[in-house]
Amino acid sequence: MGKFDGLLLVSDFDDTLYDFQHRVPPRNIEAIRYWIQEGGRFTVATGRAHRTFAPYAHLAPINAPVVLSNGSAIYDFQREEMLVQTLLDPRAPKDFAALMEAIPSLGLEAYHGEDIYVCRPNAVTDAHMKKVGTDYEERAIPDMPSPWTKAIVQQEYDELLKARSWLEEHCPGRYEAIFSNRYYLEITHRGCNKGGMVAQLLELLHIPRENLYCVGDNQNDIPMLELSATPFAPANCAQEVKDWGAQILCHCDDGVIGDIVERLDRKYS
Incomplete structure (x- = not known):
C-alpha cells in the first residue's frame, strides 16, 4: 500500500508539465516516479490532439488515460486505444466559414481524425505548428473533410473576443469556446472541456472527486481546476488563473509537479 493509493494527479502539458525550454524538467520526472511508486495515478489534460501529443507522451511517466483536444477526447496510451471521442456539430464548416467571412483577420485550424486542415494561416498558425512539431494542409473550408473533432481560431486576443461573441450570438448552444492562451480560441462540442472530460476520467478509474488534484496555467484549465481538491498553477500562469484563485507554485521551468x-x-x- 502506498501513501498515494487512490489519488489522481492531472497536469496540463504546455507551460505546466512541459516547460519554456521545450522539455519536461528532471524534477517533474522524479516527482512523478515517486508519485506512481507510492500508488498514485498521473496523467495529462492537454489542448493538443492525438497527433500533436503522441510524440511527447513518452517524456513523462503516465499511468492513466490522457485527456486530449481540450476535452474532446480521452486516449489510453498504454493500450493505444481511444476511449472517448466527441465531434463538433455537423454545421461547423458552414458556421466557421460564416465566422471567417464576418472577421476576415482570423485563421482557422480544423481537426479531422489525425489530419489538420488550415484556412488562412497566419503568424500564429505558423508559430503553433512549429511548437507542436507537425505540419498541416491548407484548404478552403468547403474542401475540408468533416466531421471535425475540434477547431482552433487564431489571431490577437481582441479579435478572438469578437469571434467568441459572434459564435455565442449566431451559434448558441453548439460550441465550447475557451482560450488556451491569448492567441488560440479552442472550439469543442458544447460541454466538452477539460473539466467535463476529467470528470469522465474519474468515473472510468472509479476515483472520487475528493482524490483529484489538477494543475494548469491558462483559462482552458479552469474547468478542471474547479474539480480539484486543491487547484494548483505554476507561477507563469495567466492572470485569469491567478484571479480565479488557484494556489500558485513555482515556475514551470523549475518543476511545478x-x-x-x-x-x-x-x-x-
Missing part, C-alpha cells in the same frame, strides 16, 4: 508532490507527500504522510 515537484512542488505539488512535495505538498501532497506532507499531507498524506
Whole structure:
C-alpha cells in the first residue's frame, strides 16, 4: 500500500508539465516516479490532439488515460486505444466559414481524425505548428473533410473576443469556446472541456472527486481546476488563473509537479 493509493494527479502539458525550454524538467520526472511508486495515478489534460501529443507522451511517466483536444477526447496510451471521442456539430464548416467571412483577420485550424486542415494561416498558425512539431494542409473550408473533432481560431486576443461573441450570438448552444492562451480560441462540442472530460476520467478509474488534484496555467484549465481538491498553477500562469484563485507554485521551468508532490507527500504522510 502506498501513501498515494487512490489519488489522481492531472497536469496540463504546455507551460505546466512541459516547460519554456521545450522539455519536461528532471524534477517533474522524479516527482512523478515517486508519485506512481507510492500508488498514485498521473496523467495529462492537454489542448493538443492525438497527433500533436503522441510524440511527447513518452517524456513523462503516465499511468492513466490522457485527456486530449481540450476535452474532446480521452486516449489510453498504454493500450493505444481511444476511449472517448466527441465531434463538433455537423454545421461547423458552414458556421466557421460564416465566422471567417464576418472577421476576415482570423485563421482557422480544423481537426479531422489525425489530419489538420488550415484556412488562412497566419503568424500564429505558423508559430503553433512549429511548437507542436507537425505540419498541416491548407484548404478552403468547403474542401475540408468533416466531421471535425475540434477547431482552433487564431489571431490577437481582441479579435478572438469578437469571434467568441459572434459564435455565442449566431451559434448558441453548439460550441465550447475557451482560450488556451491569448492567441488560440479552442472550439469543442458544447460541454466538452477539460473539466467535463476529467470528470469522465474519474468515473472510468472509479476515483472520487475528493482524490483529484489538477494543475494548469491558462483559462482552458479552469474547468478542471474547479474539480480539484486543491487547484494548483505554476507561477507563469495567466492572470485569469491567478484571479480565479488557484494556489500558485513555482515556475514551470523549475518543476511545478515537484512542488505539488512535495505538498501532497506532507499531507498524506
